[in-house]
Amino acid sequence: MADKSAQALKEFLGEAEDILESLSSDLTELAETVDSGETDPDLLNSIFRGAHSLKGLSGMFGFVDISDLSHQMESVLDSLRLGKVSLDQALIDVLFEALEILGRLVHGKGESADFTVDVGPVVKNLEGVLSGGGEREGDDPFAGLDIDRSVLDVLTEYEEHRLLENLKKGRNLFRVLACFNLATFDTDLGEITEILKKDGEVISTLPSADSEMEDSIAFQILVGSALGLNEMTALMARPGVRVEAIGHKGTNKPAVQNRPTPSKPAAKQSVLPAEKPAKAVDGGTSMRSISRMVRVDIDKLDVLMNIVGELVIAKGTISELAEQLRGEHHGLAGDLVKATRILERRLAELQKGVMEVRMVPISQLFDKMARVVRRMAGDVGKKITLEIRGAETELDKLITEDLSDPLLHIIRNAIDHGIEPPEERRAAGKPEIGQVGLRAMQKGNHVVIEIHDDGRGIDAEKVRKKAVERGLIDEKTELSQEEVFDLIFLPGFSTADKVSELSGRGVGMDVVKNNISALSGMIEIASRVGQGTTMTITLPITLAIIKALIIRIRNKEFAIPITSVMETLMVERGAVRTIEGREVIELRESTLPLLRLSRVFQFAPTENEESKPCFVVVVGMADKRLGLVVDELLGQQDVVIKPLGNILSFVRGFAGAAEMGNRKTILVLDVGSLMSESLRGELTVHV
Amino acid sequence: MSNKILIAEDSPTMRAMICATLEAFGDFEIQEAPNGFEALRLLPREKFDLVITDINMPDINGLELVSFIKRNEQYKTIPLIIVSTEGSERDREKGLKLGADAYLVKPFAPEALQALVQKFLS
Numbered sequence: 010m011a012d013k014s015a016q017a018l019k020e021f022l023g024e025a026e027d028i029l030e031s032l033s034s035d036l037t038e039l040a041e042t043v044d045s046g047e048t049d050p051d052l053l054n055s056i057f058r059g060a061h062s063l064k065g066l067s068g069m070f071g072f073v074d075i076s077d078l079s080h081q082m083e084s085v086l087d088s089l090r091l092g093k094v095s096l097d098q099a100l101i102d103v104l105f106e107a108l109e110i111l112g113r114l115v116h117g118k119g120e121s122a123d124f125t126v127d128v129g130p131v132v133k134n135l136e137g138v139l140s141g142g143g144e145r146e147g148d149d150p151f152a153g154l155d156i157d158r159s160v161l162d163v164l165t166e167y168e169e170h171r172l173l174e175n176l177k178k179g180r181n182l183f184r185v186l187a188c189f190n191l192a193t194f195d196t197d198l199g200e201i202t203e204i205l206k207k208d209g210e211v212i213s214t215l216p217s218a219d220s221e222m223e224d225s226i227a228f229q230i231l232v233g234s235a236l237g238l239n240e241m242t243a244l245m246a247r248p249g250v251r252v253e254a255i256g257h258k259g260t261n262k263p264a265v266q267n268r269p270t271p272s273k274p275a276a277k278q279s280v281l282p283a284e285k286p287a288k289a290v291d292g293g294t295s296m297r298s299i300s301r302m303v304r305v306d307i308d309k310l311d312v313l314m315n316i317v318g319e320l321v322i323a324k325g326t327i328s329e330l331a332e333q334l335r336g337e338h339h340g341l342a343g344d345l346v347k348a349t350r351i352l353e354r355r356l357a358e359l360q361k362g363v364m365e366v367r368m369v370p371i372s373q374l375f376d377k378m379a380r381v382v383r384r385m386a387g388d389v390g391k392k393i394t395l396e397i398r399g400a401e402t403e404l405d406k407l408i409t410e411d412l413s414d415p416l417l418h419i420i421r422n423a424i425d426h427g428i429e430p431p432e433e434r435r436a437a438g439k440p441e442i443g444q445v446g447l448r449a450m451q452k453g454n455h456v457v458i459e460i461h462d463d464g465r466g467i468d469a470e471k472v473r474k475k476a477v478e479r480g481l482i483d484e485k486t487e488l489s490q491e492e493v494f495d496l497i498f499l500p501g502f503s504t505a506d507k508v509s510e511l512s513g514r515g516v517g518m519d520v521v522k523n524n525i526s527a528l529s530g531m532i533e534i535a536s537r538v539g540q541g542t543t544m545t546i547t548l549p550i551t552l553a554i555i556k557a558l559i560i561r562i563r564n565k566e567f568a569i570p571i572t573s574v575m576e577t578l579m580v581e582r583g584a585v586r587t588i589e590g591r592e593v594i595e596l597r598e599s600t601l602p603l604l605r606l607s608r609v610f611q612f613a614p615t616e617n618e619e620s621k622p623c624f625v626v627v628v629g630m631a632d633k634r635l636g637l638v639v640d641e642l643l644g645q646q647d648v649v650i651k652p653l654g655n656i657l658s659f660v661r662g663f664a665g666a667a668e669m670g671n672r673k674t675i676l677v678l679d680v681g682s683l684m685s686e687s688l689r690g691e692l693t694v695h696v
Numbered sequence: 697m698s699n700k701i702l703i704a705e706d707s708p709t710m711r712a713m714i715c716a717t718l719e720a721f722g723d724f725e726i727q728e729a730p731n732g733f734e735a736l737r738l739l740p741r742e743k744f745d746l747v748i749t750d751i752n753m754p755d756i757n758g759l760e761l762v763s764f765i766k767r768n769e770q771y772k773t774i775p776l777i778i779v780s781t782e783g784s785e786r787d788r789e790k791g792l793k794l795g796a797d798a799y800l801v802k803p804f805a806p807e808a809l810q811a812l813v814q815k816f817l818s
Contacts, residue, residue: 017716020709061752062707065781068803069713076803159767162794163759165751165787191740195733195755214756216736216764226736 057086078128081135175233182255185230209234318649372400399449427464467536494534498522531681559643573680704735704749732756766795775816
């Protein structure tokens with residue numbers, strides 16, 4: 010299709026990978042049957058369908074290579090399932106070869122849509138298999154069969170072939186007529202099909218238009234089996250199900266009595282149960298449920314999470330009403346409160362369940378990074394080993410996705426500029442092979458990710474000079490080393506070509522920081538010249554629903570994610586001191602810097618503001634603490650954070666908007682960015 | 697009122713693309729069935745104005761679905777488009793014999809699908 014969006018391409022890649030995975034396991038299973046010659050038609054058909062789907066899909070995306078190869082593979086498999094060619098080891102080898110190339114193509118397209126591999130040779134090999142095959146007989150092979158044309162008309166070519174195969178084997182044909190309720194027909198039909206498959210083959214399932222009852226649907230199942238009519242009828246003895254034998258024209262007797270060698274089916278019957286139990290052990294059915302995993306679009310989970318969020322909010326409203334009724338001593342208030350509590354517990358379980366579904370091990374991300382490190386190290390001629398720890402740490406899938414770019418950026422910088430070339434490392438007395446470390450760990454409701462390299466480190470003095478040159482700080486400004494490193498995150502700190510002198514940090518680091526802030530996270534740098542650099546990213550485990558502390562400043566309410574709140578205090582004005590122009594209080598023998606949100610938001614000061622005690626919300630991330638001065642604490646509440654959207658994305662200091670139970674929408678403070686910006690200097694935000 | 701379309705197709709990507717193609721040029725109410733069973737279940741629930749079906753599906757194949765729809769008093773007037781891959785000409789012929797109103801060969805151009813849909817829904 011002409012307009013194939015990136016999203017559509019992603020879906021294609023996902024589905025293609027699934028298909029290839031199934032193909033691979035199905036082919037392996039098929040290969041095991043080469044010697045016995047007993048090929049399971051369902052298995053073969055499943056492989057055919059895999060190649061068929063891949064052909065159709067890749068065609069829509071204009072991937073001629075994948076489409077050509079899967080087309081040729083499909084042709085071979087079609088001939089195989091129609092009995093035109095026979096299965097041997099050479100054929101299996103060619104199929105595996107084709108599969109391997111398809112795998113390379115699909116993975117390649119993931120990196121770049123232009124990626125291709127010459128499929129010519131393997132297509133030729135597949136063609137070679139086909140050239141030996143003979144053609145089908147031309148006559149209508151069903152002419153002699155007393156079978157309803159309406160049944161034959163809906164058989165696909167493959168199903169016709171299966172029908173013939175069953176006849177060749179001397180099996181009897183039956184028509185099983187069944188009528189089911191529309192609501193449950195698939196399970197009912199599934200049950201019958203399972204039973205039939207144990208003693209024969211289901212050739213087709215035709216839904217029938219002439220169902221007499223409303224809300225019900227009739228089916229005509231065409232079955233080939235070694236069983237006789239009586240046995241089949243006994244097998245299918247249940248209400249609403251009828252069995253008819255299909256005989257040859259001119260006789261009223263079912264084919265079961267027209268068989269040339271009556272003794273054979275008996276022998277077959279004893280063989281059948283022996284070959285089937287073996288299958289029952291490994292899954293019981295031939296449906297392709299090898300994996301117990303379901304691939305789900307993250308958007309669907311988002312929708313689900315949103316609904317859970319709305320439910321949580323609705324529950325909040327109900328609890329409020331219940332409490333209100335109790336206050337008015339309403340008769341049913343007690344019961345309502347109880348019922349609401351039960352709802353609350355179940356809702357919490359639901360929320361936890363949905364949340365867990367969204368969690369993925371961070372190894373998904375780390376593995377990607379490992380590939381980048383391998384590739385890049387070769388490209389820049391450096392020797393690097395990557396050490397990964399804590400890959401099993403779990404994180405919300407969306408956060409993992411959004412973390413990919415910033416992480417990639419940091420790692421590229423580490424390899425490109427952090428790690429020295431081997432000769433330089435030797436000269437500095439370091440091991441020739443550079444180390445890059447990726448470490449993840451969970452700390453409470455946060456996940457901490459460290460990216461470490463043992464390269465040349467960042468020279469704080471050079472960073473400082475650069476910042477002065479760029480007019481970002483005054484020459485006389487006194488900064489701690491930590492504050493100097495923070496300069497790197499300022500927009501306009503550096504341009505790519507100049508930065509390499511400063512060991513390369515700074516290339517778009519403001520973008521990295523913004524990306525991480527958008528996830529309500531925080532990034533810090535620690536570095537020592539000659540020893541290396543460590544970047545530490547602290548992120549919340551999930552973003553979707555959070556508990557928040559609702560606060561008031563003047564007449565406006567705001568939410569602060571509870572995960573960042575360490576404690577709340579009431580502070581007398583006298584306890585507030587000013588150090589270096591910054592308000593602080595003493596808190597358990599350490600100094601806590603304060604940030605007056607009313608000033609940040611540029612609200613006009615009130616008359617007696619300086620004399621009244623104030624409320625302080627102590628927020629913390631990583632090992633930093635900050636006291637937010639607010640007018641009032643309004644309590645905790647579950648909120649669903651929604652992004653502010655593109656138009657407002659430039660506004661700093663807010664993580665998003667949250668909907669409250671009373672349908673009011675309030676802004677959620679972005680603690681990470683408030684902290685880092687306030688620790689750097691004055692900050693104002695317009696509300 | 698927007699037209700109601702039922703899509704029976706087992707590949708989620710293909711389904712999404714058909715939907716996107718349709719949504720790009722008109723306001724349709726689209727119901728998606730990932731297999732023949734689901735299509736059978738959805739049919740009586742709505743008054744569909746058009747059905748688009750794949751042939752190769754697990755459980756009930758597209759031909760069986762065509763036969764069901766075109767032999768059923770209630771549904772037989774619903775226009776039906778078969779979407780199938782090249783190479784299944786024989787199956788496609790059967791589909792047309794069973795009463796399908798048109799077919800499209802994958803991969804198809806969005807315009808081709810749009811033209812067909814317009815033809816049946818005008």
